[in-house]
Amino acid sequence: MLATLALLTFSSLAEPRFPPPDFSETNHQLPITTTPAARAEWLQYLDVAVLAGCLGVAVWLIHKHRSRRGVFWLSLCSLAYFGFWRKGCICAIGAPQNIILGLCEAGYTVPLTVIAFFALPLIVALFAGRAFCAGVCPHGALQDLLIIKPLKVPAWLEHALGILPFIFLGFGLAFAATGTGFPICRYDPIVPIFRLNGPGLLIALAALTLLLGMFVGRPYCRFLCPYGALLKLAALASKWRVRVTPDVCTQCQLCANACPFGAMREPSPGTIAPKLLTPERRRLGWLVLLVPALIVGGAWLGGRLAVPVSRLNPTVELAERYLAQQKSPVNYGVMTPETLALQRAEHDPEALLKSAADLQQRFRRACLAFGGWVGLVLGVKLVSLSLRTLRTDFEPDRGACFACARCFRSCPQELVRIGQLPASELPSSASIATPVKA
Amino acid sequence: MTTSHAKAEPAGLEDGGKGSATPLSTAPEASEKPLPSLPSATAVQKAGTLSRTAWIAMAFCLLVCTYMLYQHSVAAERDPWKSPQLLALKEKLRVAPADEALRSEIRRLDLEFRERYFRRLALNVTGGWLLVAGVGALLLAAKAATRLTQPRPRPQRRTDAQSLALQAATRARWSVAGVGGAIGTGLLALAFTSQSPLPDPAGELNQALAGSQSNASDLPSLAEFQANWPRFRGLAGGGATSGDAGLNFDVTAGGNVVWKSSVPALGFNSPVVWSNRVFLSGGDAKQREVMCFDAGDGKLLWQRAVANVPGSPAVPPEIPDATGYAASTMATDGRRAFGLFANGDLAAFKFDGALAWAKNIGVPKNMYGHASSLAIWPGKLVVQMDQDEGAPGGSKLLAFDCATGRLLWDRTKPTHGSWASPIIIEAAGRLQIITLALPFVMSSSLADGNELWRAELMEGEITPSPIFAAGLVMAINPASKLFALRPDGAGDVTKSHLAWTVEESLPDITSPVSNGDLVFTVTTGGLLTCFDAKDGKMVWQKDLELEVQSSPAIVGHRLLVLNTKGEVVWVEAGREFKELSRAKMDDKFHASPAIANGHVYLRGATNLWCLGGKK
CATH class of the missing domain: 1.10.287 (Helix Hairpins)
Structure with missing residues (x-):
């Protein structure tokens, strides 16, 4: 969040733009500026069709064909189409912002394509997990290709950083709801790679993401992607979960080793000692009670953020400059774009101030909701870390698993099932039956 | 062993299934075979x-x-x-x-x-x-x-999985709490170090809005405006004042010059006076400035350059010497003095010389540049900006907030170049701005700048300004016609509201003046003509044998005519011609006189004069 705020202040580092040259002496007529024609409408439907097709193929590859190779080639195709050809737009990751703006602002109509891009991956996730992340999302596909030597992120760090996508999602939605802009899109560190262009700071971020992605599997997807947060929630309730093997788990741990994203979960370590149970329960109780307190505290803090965050809106910023100029002596120097904007604003300061005040009120409400959301995310995460999940086998975390299919063929049972390993190579039934003791 | 296992290896993952995968035999206790590590x-x-x-x-x-x-x-x-x-x-x-x-x-x-x-x-x-x-x-x-x-x-079985799991959960909780705390602290710092000048819209917005407008209670009353000489030819722009109690000139005795002060900057604009302040502007291509004199003793109180105004052209426009860079007469609202220059700089200075605001309104594309003087009404400063060249609709009428310089409205006009100054009149229940420009006499609402009426009566190079007298708007079609219009019309009033027209020898530079009963005009060649204000009939005509460029003024029952060679002529403002006095002063007069405080202020080529006399 803080990093995003900092980033937003560096927007002036964008590529320079030239003012038109002064040809008044030579009477040279400047050519009329032309804009390229709008993209053909049918191509939008093509985008949706490609998305739907890719999602269908991904589900089939993951759940039916169980092919990592297939997922790999599908992700390459998606990277080429949605990434380098469509240049990262349209994209499901930014679509929630359009949806929230459509809900909050009567004058904004959400395009059907955007609705499709927002809804289709989520619907698929409700049934088949994160098939979108596996082979359709160009962001994920690019990061997947980058992995050279993935390091295992410690579980505590994984959990701590895992809340960031939810917080970024909250910020992006709150900001978009004010009609100010779409920070999730604007500060996406992957899109400059697809476009081979972008503001300097974003290009630096993209380079950093690329570098990090060589040693940490899908860093953007795991620790920042706001749409991934939504997909994670949807995948938790998915009807068909991704399974390492449809057969019995030998608990060889090879699948956990094969997953570069830390999404494999170990079997539960048996029953907990009774003497530990009471403090565990007490802690859980306190944490449950803490959740509403965190929400209220977060909302209070969020409400206080309206002033600095609203300043990111150009209208509010202009109004503040206008008021500041009213109070301070005039000191004209070299003309700046802000000075010019201020002059233009002088046409109707009353409307400007009213508009800015309204916007600040919108920001107050949005930040209030955002603060409450941050509190909720923290509270629920803390509670979830105090809950015990009963698990008898190694299995992917429904929410965290990207369904990349890497683990499938690390499993000896799967190899036997597809005939790549003789059954005799499998451990004895006795060892299979023996649970891992604590 | 390695080779045989490599053959048995299943397809890899990230390599599209062609690479190696972990062989089953690496699982400890899962196979008795040696490990190919x-x-x-x-x-x-x-x-x-x-x-x-x-x-x-x-x-x-x-x-x-x-x-x-x-x-x-x-x-x-x-x-x-x-x-x-x-x-x-x-x-x-x-x-x-x-x-x-x-x-x-x-x-x-x-x-x-x-x-x-x-x-x-x-x-x-x-x-x-x-x-x-x-x-x-x-x-x-x-x-x-x-x-x-x-x-x-080579994954190993863990024997302490439960304690490890508890440890991991504890660490994870603390790390989540740590991240939450860090975010909270950052946001808290952000929240409490930021303040907005924007008020809470529910309670204080109106106050802020009021603060951004002119403070109405701070403005002088209309009566004060009328008592002073806040613009070219006085508030009404007619050049006439009824009070002459202190003006009993005895030019022959030479005792009427109260003071004389050297003017440090060149300009053809006329003085404006408010209370004990006299304002002039001057300058050239290099520097434009505003000067303030003490009305009591003529001392130059301050002189301020108008520079670094945003939008001001880097290279000043080329202006004829006959016009100069400070042709527009200033205006004052009793709190600030406003000056407009040929390069489009419009600046407001407080009475203590501090810059209140400044902006550039652009250079009109016409032969003489900015030559129309500023018009003022309590709270509003009006600029007429007509131009010949450029895109159609380039002529404009603008109104600014006196206190802040904020543009209140901006209306385009269907007119061409003009150098006449606008006047503001209160007629037919409306505050009207009367402007002369080719080809229309136009009336616009002071409230919003919208056009009220127009009459297509103007021709040639329009320099004389209109006046409002006897309930009629009077204007000169240079060198050919003097006409009067009733100001209560709407739309095109060319035929419907024309009260009278006369075709005589009429001025091409100076503006008419009226005491409500008679109208006087003086041509550049010094031909002084008196008309009846009611029907326009000529009452008398007299050649004063003067070269006149400044507009005449009426002070009580006397008419004041200045010539470019320094002569000051007083004539009885009556139905019969009677020259009261004539004196030669050591200066040249192009600007029009200002009358306030019982004194007459004249701007000569080199001096500012204050004339007055005993009762």
Whole structure:
């Protein structure tokens, strides 16, 4: 969040733009500026069709064909189409912002394509997990290709950083709801790679993401992607979960080793000692009670953020400059774009101030909701870390698993099932039956 | 063993299924077979080659990156907008605007920089694709090398899984709390270090809005405006004042000059007076300034340059010497004095000389530039800006907030160039701005600038300003007609509201003056004519044998005419011609007189004069 705020202040580092040259002496007529024609409408439907097709193929590859190779080639195709050809737009990751703006602002109509891009991956996730992340999302596909030597992120760090996508999602939605802009899109560190262009700071971020992605599997997807947060929630309730093997788990741990994203979960370590149970329960109780307190505290803090965050809106910023100029002596120097904007604003300061005040009120409400959301995310995460999940086998975390299919063929049972390993190579039934003791 | 296992290895994952996968035998206690934990010598050799390839690819990427970064870093210097070299040359051009070689050099550099800019953009694209290729090669080689050298995983059974799980959960909770705390602290710091000047809209917005407007209670009343001489030819713009109690001139005795003060800057604008302050503006192509004199003793109280105004043209426009850079007479609202200059700078100074606000409203494309004087009404400053050239609809009427300089409204006019000054009248229940410009006499609402009525009666180069007397708007069609219009019409009133017209020898520069009963005009050649204000019939005519460029004024029952050679002539403002006095002063008068405080203020070519006398 803080990093995003900092980033937003560096927007002036964008590529320079030239003012038109002064040809008044030579009477040279400047050519009329032309804009390229709008993209053909049918191509939008093509985008949706490609998305739907890719999602269908991904589900089939993951759940039916169980092919990592297939997922790999599908992700390459998606990277080429949605990434380098469509240049990262349209994209499901930014679509929630359009949806929230459509809900909050009567004058904004959400395009059907955007609705499709927002809804289709989520619907698929409700049934088949994160098939979108596996082979359709160009962001994920690019990061997947980058992995050279993935390091295992410690579980505590994984959990701590895992809340960031939810917080970024909250910020992006709150900001978009004010009609100010779409920070999730604007500060996406992957899109400059697809476009081979972008503001300097974003290009630096993209380079950093690329570098990090060589040693940490899908860093953007795991620790920042706001749409991934939504997909994670949807995948938790998915009807068909991704399974390492449809057969019995030998608990060889090879699948956990094969997953570069830390999404494999170990079997539960048996029953907990009774003497530990009471403090565990007490802690859980306190944490449950803490959740509403965190929400209220977060909302209070969020409400206080309206002033600095609203300043990111150009209208509010202009109004503040206008008021500041009213109070301070005039000191004209070299003309700046802000000075010019201020002059233009002088046409109707009353409307400007009213508009800015309204916007600040919108920001107050949005930040209030955002603060409450941050509190909720923290509270629920803390509670979830105090809950015990009963698990008898190694299995992917429904929410965290990207369904990349890497683990499938690390499993000896799967190899036997597809005939790549003789059954005799499998451990004895006795060892299979023996649970891992604590 | 390794070979046999390699054959049995299932398809890999990230390599599309062609690479190696972990053999089952690596699972401890899952097989009694020996563990192939280390890669073979061939694999190591292959991995070495691949690693070298990866390093080469990385070096290539770094090279491309370095070159692109270098290009980016030098881009600012070559940016036509920021290039120090180009800026220095432009600065030189300001000093020597006629230097053609310099211009050519600037154009050459500008073109070169622009071409470089587009080459750099093309280079960025090429560099981007080179980077993609380099990174691709790097990834392929590095992944393959890693796959070959990576030791087989040997997961171990854990005997303390429960305590580890509890430990991990505790750590995770603390780390989540830590991240939450860090975010909270950051947001808290952000929240409590930011303040907005924007008020809570529910309670204080109106107050803020009021603060941004002129403070109405702070403004002088209309009566105070009328008592002073706040603009060209007084508040009504008619050049007449009824009070002359203190004006009993005895020119022959020479005792009427109260004071005389040297004016340090050239200008043809007339003095404006408010209480104990007299304001003038002056200047030339290099510097424009506003001067304030003490009305009591003529002392120059302050002199302020108008400079660095945003939007002001770097090179001042070329203005005829006969007009100068300070032709527009200033205006004052009793709190500030406003000056308009030929380069479009409009500045407001407080009475203590502090700049209140300044802006540039542009240079009109007409023969004389800004020559219309400013009009004022409590709270509003009106600028007439007519122009001949440029796009149709370039003529404008603008109103500014006196306190802040904020543009209140801006209306285009269907007129061409004019140098007459607007007047503001209260007639037919409306506050109207009367403007003269080719081809219309126009009335606009002071409230919003919208047109009220128009009459197509103007021709030629329009310099004399209109007046409002006897309930009629009177104006001169230069050198041909004097006419009067009733100001209660709407739309085109050319025929419907024309009260009377006379065709006589009429002025082409000076404006008429009226005491409500009679109207007087004086031509450049000094022909003074008196008309009846009711029907326009000529009452008398007299050649004063003067060269006159300043508009006449009426002070009580006397008419004041100044000539360009320093003569001051007083004539009885009655139905019969009677010259009261004539005196020669050591100056030249082009500006029109100002009458306030029982004194007459005259701007000569070199001096500011204050005339007065005993009762």
